[in-house]
Amino acid sequence: MPIVIQPYREEHEPAVAEFNRRLQEASADRDLVFSETAIPHWLPRRGEIPLWNEFFVAVEGSFVRGAYALKHEQIFIRENGLHSVACYHHALSEGIIDRKYASVGGLLVRDALARQPLLYVLGMGGYELPLPRMLKALEFSLIPVPFYFRVVHPRKFFLEMNALRNSRWRALLMDIAAATGTGWLAIKAAQTAATLRGRLADFAAEDVTEFSAWADDLWREAKDAVSMASVRDANTLRILYPAENSHLTRIRVSRNDAAIGWAIVGERRKDQTKFGGMRVGSIVDCWSSPANTLPVVRAATQALEKRGVDLIVSNQTHHAWCRAFEDSGFLKGPSTFIFAASKKLTGLLQPLEEDQKSLHVTRADGDGLPRNF
Amino acid sequence: MSVFEQVRSIASDLLGTPANRISADSSPENIEAWDSVQHLNLVLALEEKFNLQLSPEEMDQMKNIGTIAKLIEGKLQATPS
Numbered sequence: 001m002p003i004v005i006q007p008y009r010e011e012h013e014p015a016v017a018e019f020n021r022r023l024q025e026a027s028a029d030r031d032l033v034f035s036e037t038a039i040p041h042w043l044p045r046r047g048e049i050p051l052w053n054e055f056f057v058a059v060e061g062s063f064v065r066g067a068y069a070l071k072h073e074q075i076f077i078r079e080n081g082l083h084s085v086a087c088y089h090h091a092l093s094e095g096i097i098d099r100k101y102a103s104v105g106g107l108l109v110r111d112a113l114a115r116q117p118l119l120y121v122l123g124m125g126g127y128e129l130p131l132p133r134m135l136k137a138l139e140f141s142l143i144p145v146p147f148y149f150r151v152v153h154p155r156k157f158f159l160e161m162n163a164l165r166n167s168r169w170r171a172l173l174m175d176i177a178a179a180t181g182t183g184w185l186a187i188k189a190a191q192t193a194a195t196l197r198g199r200l201a202d203f204a205a206e207d208v209t210e211f212s213a214w215a216d217d218l219w220r221e222a223k224d225a226v227s228m229a230s231v232r233d234a235n236t237l238r239i240l241y242p243a244e245n246s247h248l249t250r251i252r253v254s255r256n257d258a259a260i261g262w263a264i265v266g267e268r269r270k271d272q273t274k275f276g277g278m279r280v281g282s283i284v285d286c287w288s289s290p291a292n293t294l295p296v297v298r299a300a301t302q303a304l305e306k307r308g309v310d311l312i313v314s315n316q317t318h319h320a321w322c323r324a325f326e327d328s329g330f331l332k333g334p335s336t337f338i339f340a341a342s343k344k345l346t347g348l349l350q351p352l353e354e355d356q357k358s359l360h361v362t363r364a365d366g367d368g369l370p371r372n373f
Numbered sequence: 374m375s376v377f378e379q380v381r382s383i384a385s386d387l388l389g390t391p392a393n394r395i396s397a398d399s400s401p402e403n404i405e406a407w408d409s410v411q412h413l414n415l416v417l418a419l420e421e422k423f424n425l426q427l428s429p430e431e432m433d434q435m436k437n438i439g440t441i442a443k444l445i446e447g448k449l450q451a452t453p454s
Contacts, residue, residue: 002430002433002434003429003433004429004430005429093409095401095408099401099402099407099408100400100401100402100436102401102408102409102411102412103409103412103432103433103435104409105409105410105412105413106409106412106413106416107429107432107433109413110413110429110432111429114429130408130409130410133410134409134410134413137410137413137414137417138413138417
């Protein structure tokens with residue numbers, strides 16, 4: 001029976017549930033599940049709004065052997081204007097558990113490329129994994145998205161940061177750093193020294209429920225400072241960060257009553273494997289002109305610290321944002337978060353080599369919002 | 374060199390398996406290195422070598438070296454020279 005990739009319809013739902021059950025039975029990875037409803041919970045299609053999710057399934061007779069999602073959106077490319085693109089995400093193949101279906105992974109990504117040649121993928125967890133290797137073979141450009149972290153409570157960080165406590169010796173050293181206070185001293189000294197580097201004019205920050213005309217002004221004013229960004233006008237922001245989403249906080253940053261930027265912050269879902277019992281705050285998204293990145297990062301950091309998180313993390317590509325994070329006491333860590341642009345999208349982003357530090361990519365792009373919060 | 378031998382040679386290079394250990398029945402189920410990434414690499418290498426395009430349906434038919442060689446032969450015969 002041939003495998004056919006088609007849009008996910010209600011009639012496929014029982015077969016997707018069976019597909020999930022097979023993946024879960026054969027794997028310890030709880031993330032290996034695809035939506036069991038054909039209509040996406042996150043960003044379903046609404047009228048002509050150009051930001052929406054679409055699901056596809058690879059069907060073999062009455063079985064589903066793979067699935068993927070496309071997040072359709074508009075991006076702004078400097079000197080090239082607005083373009084409709086899609087993010088390829090949540091791809092799952094029966095090949096993960098049954099080698100007979102080794103072809104499905106490649107079929108899914110080629111199908112996605114045929115449907116939207118201006119395709120990007122974000123995240124992926126490291127260059128050595130199958131998806132980034134397949135994308136490399138398909139001539140995607142792969143760019144790491146730098147990872148930043150700020151330790152708020154050093155003792156807890158040393159005792160609970162399981163991602164770093166990955167050998168007996170390292171765990172022992174981290175225990176000593178926590179018990180003696182030397183870790184606290186080292187981290188606070190490094191963070192304070194970095195914070196002193198950034199010169200900061202007065203600013204005010206307030207939580208807002210919704211984005212309005214001021215966010216459109218900021219989008220227009222700052223977009224030419226980036227080589228590429230997903231559209232972040234007020235309409236788009238209201239869809240991505242709706243007022244009823246209580247997991248995320250919308251912060252408006254101003255100076256002399258005029259908006260100079262905004263940030264979205266939230267507390268991530270608990271991740272015992274990486275972060276132990278720590279409360280992890282995330283600066284999910286942010287926007288301003290390059291001159292105002294520092295007050296936005298400081299406002300977002302202060303908001304998360306007030307909430308009592310133990311660690312703050314963020315992913316950023318743009319050089320002005322990277323600098324603002326570094327000047328706010330964030331340390332740069334190894335990143336497994338990768339931005340991959342299809343060959344055709346890479347063509348529009350030229351000169352990508354030169355401009356990659358002007359891309360504006362954050363954790364909110366791709367499928368970061370439902371995956372992390 | 375026959376199409377089968379050419380396909381076998383490409384698979385041998387990609388999968389790091391000696392050509393004499395690859396038969397018509399060789400597949401992802403019996404060659405450890407033949408995973409989803411190498412399957413896609415094989416598709417791309419065949420497209421380049423034989424200057425043809427494999428559709429999703431054809432990619433799905435590529436279950437083992439024998440069916441791959443037959444598929445390529447069929448496509449080459451159908452292509453006007």
